Amino acid sequence: MFTIIKYPHPLLKKRLSHVEKFDSELKFIVRDMFETMYAYNGIGLAANQVGLDLQIVIVDIGYKEKNKSIPPLVLINPKITKSSNKKVIAEEGCLSFPGYYDNVKRAESIVVEYYDINGKKKELIAKNLLSRVLQHEIDHINGVSFIQRMSPDKQLKFYAFYFLGKYKF
């Protein structure tokens, strides 16, 4: 199991390196990422959140709702290729910002290109919660946090609270 790294760790601001080798080491990393995500009750996790400079994202939105019909997903080197014009606002949190929640506007649906754990190229269409979680996690591997996606007043609120020491992660 990994430790979750928290804001303001510099790795959270880094655009991560592409995964080149789809080997057994990658499978061990992904297995440990799932273990870590479940231990922290998360529904999505990016590799830099566990200190790794690799473009790996895992998601399991069925886990919290005990909905087994939505399987866990592993996305290697994922890229959003289309975003709907329709945006939706909902509250988000992040394991690297424990206890902090606020509204973020995101595309309602997206198309994502990625590689699976065996290196096979795939594409998926995501809507609603899956779309939101994937946008949040794909932002992570590009060095972008959910705070940067908030409206300017909400960003100011976060930074003010953080620097005034009201939030200690």
Ligand SMILES: [Zn+2]
């Ligand atoms: Zn996050």
